Amino acid sequence: MADTLDVVAISGVAVITICAISALMGSLTVHVYFYHQAFPKDKILTKSLVYATYILALFSFVIFMVSCYSIIGSGWGNISALTRMTLDWMVTPVSGGLMTFLSQMLYAYRIHVLSGGHILPGLVLIFSLATFACAIAVGVLFSESGTVLLSPSVHARLSIPYELWCVWSAICDIFIAACMVYLLNKANTGFHRTNTLVSKLTRLIIETGVLTAIVAGTALVLYVAVPGQFYYVPVISILPFVQGHTVVVLLNSRSNNSCSCNQGLKGVHVSSGGSSDMQFGHAPGGARDTEQPSVVTITREVFSDVGRMTEGTEMKDFPDARTMV
Numbered sequence: 001m002a003d004t005l006d007v008v009a010i011s012g013v014a015v016i017t018i019c020a021i022s023a024l025m026g027s028l029t030v031h032v033y034f035y036h037q038a039f040p041k042d043k044i045l046t047k048s049l050v051y052a053t054y055i056l057a058l059f060s061f062v063i064f065m066v067s068c069y070s071i072i073g074s075g076w077g078n079i080s081a082l083t084r085m086t087l088d089w090m091v092t093p094v095s096g097g098l099m100t101f102l103s104q105m106l107y108a109y110r111i112h113v114l115s116g117g118h119i120l121p122g123l124v125l126i127f128s129l130a131t132f133a134c135a136i137a138v139g140v141l142f143s144e145s146g147t148v149l150l151s152p153s154v155h156a157r158l159s160i161p162y163e164l165w166c167v168w169s170a171i172c173d174i175f176i177a178a179c180m181v182y183l184l185n186k187a188n189t190g191f192h193r194t195n196t197l198v199s200k201l202t203r204l205i206i207e208t209g210v211l212t213a214i215v216a217g218t219a220l221v222l223y224v225a226v227p228g229q230f231y232y233v234p235v236i237s238i239l240p241f242v243q244g245h246t247v248v249v250l251l252n253s254r255s256n257n258s259c260s261c262n263q264g265l266k267g268v269h270v271s272s273g274g275s276s277d278m279q280f281g282h283a284p285g286g287a288r289d290t291e292q293p294s295v296v297t298i299t300r301e302v303f304s305d306v307g308r309m310t311e312g313t314e315m316k317d318f319p320d321a322r323t324m325v
Contacts, residue, residue, distance in 0.1 A: 009230055011072055017234040018068040024241040025061045028054065031248040038255045049106045050251065053244045056099045060240070063091045090143040093165075096240035097135025100169060103243040104128040107176045114183040124179070127172035134168060137161035159223075166220035169239065170213040177209025204253055208246035215239050 032054045039047075067087060108124040115121070141158045184198050184205070216239060222232035 013230040013233050014068050014071045017237050018064055020234055020238050021061055021064050021241060024238055024245065025057060028057055028241060028244055028248065031245065031252060034255075035248055035252055038252065042251075045109070046106065046251070049102050050248060053099050053102050053247065056095050056102075057241055057244055060092060060095045060099075063087050063095075064237070090139050092237055092240075093135045093139035093142065096237070097132045097139075097165075099240035100135070100243045101128050101132040103247045104131075104172055104176065106247055107180070111176070111179050111183065114180075120179050124172065124176055127168055127175060131165060131168040131172055134161045134165035138165055155227075162223060163220060166216045166223075166236070170216040170220075173209050173212040173216070177205050177213075180205045180209075201250075201253070204250060208250065212239070212242055212246060215242050 032050060035050060067089075070084075104124060105128065108121040108128070111124060112118065112121040138158065138161050141154065141161065145154045181202050184202050215235060219232050219236040219239060222229075222235060226232075
């Protein structure tokens, strides 16, 4: 690290980091609240992962606020306050790594549901565990240093786990995006509305996967390209918050997709018997049709535009729209 103390670099990084995290924390709060209101009947596992991710994000946010206040508030003008290893340097890698791990585990579960196998989710688990282990190693090395001005020996020891943390995180995100895109495109139902839903989910997954990979890659580039500086700190600090956003945004996207798909089902009645009778509404303008309404009876497999099969139908080839995310 640098032999001279750059006060502007340390205090400036603290301000930029807390501003970025505050914005992401507010956005994550809105998304989690919307998820809580829109999907109260989600599986316990899914809800637990979402709420656990939010609790960890809130915990990290509080630690950041306390540390930032000790640097530019109560410790203003105190050089030792700038160089002291505050709690956020140690907590962020661990809590952030755990947030990333939970987010990637939810994706692993979705991949397992779509693929029906264990190889792809197993690889996601391996990549995610490697990322989490490197994040813990970074937190331990920071806690041992006692100061942000790392010695050359500590900096050399920190470089390996930090770089692996960024690399494994980017690899896991890209692999998850590739698996989800492949599995979703493989589930071609032949129905326009369902294929439109799949296209929207595919685009969203690609965008979120590329975003998280870019953040991890940027944190790695800043650390390697500008050694001895703290420019990488804001980027690596927001990575777990971005990971949490991608999961909640993907889950909340089901609300718009369901509303869009259900618009075409207004005025349609589907009976609950062994076959499905679809009775359409009255003619436009309020005029009533005196003849008996047209009835379409489907005795084989029925797959609606929202991705549902009739009772007792095998769902292996046509996944429920709720399992796509």
